[in-house]
Amino acid sequence: xxxxxxxxxxxxxxxxxxxxxxxxxxxxxxxxxxxxxxxxxxxxxxxxxxxxxxxxxxxxxxxxxxxxxxxxxxxxxxxxxxxxxxxxxxxxxxxxxx
Numbered sequence: 001x002x003x004x005x006x007x008x009x010x011x012x013x014x015x016x017x018x019x020x021x022x023x024x025x026x027x028x029x030x031x032x033x034x035x036x037x038x039x040x041x042x043x044x045x046x047x048x049x050x051x052x053x054x055x056x057x058x059x060x061x062x063x064x065x066x067x068x069x070x071x072x073x074x075x076x077x078x079x080x081x082x083x084x085x086x087x088x089x090x091x092x093x094x095x096x097x098x
Contacts, residue, residue: 008059009038016067019045022054 042052
């Protein structure tokens with residue numbers, strides 16, 4: 001793996017840009033062109049999404065910011081709170097959704 005720039009998507013982090021969220025699953029260079037890529041889930045505000053890749057040009061927009069996280073379990077959150085429903089077994093803390 002290549003040395004990553006200090007300012008790029010990070011594995012395990014979720015970012016927000018307008019109504020979109022990007023959950024970064026991995027960052028590496030593409031074997032076909034050597035360009036740095038972030039791969040993850042691109043989520044719409046309606047709860048739908050797709051698997052997507054982001055490159056340096058996507059990051060260069062400077063509009064991607066860290067997405068809010070649930071203070072209890074660290075899952076992606078929105079204005080109404082944690083996106084994992086109350087008592088969902090995916091919440092590692094099993095705290096209610098406040």
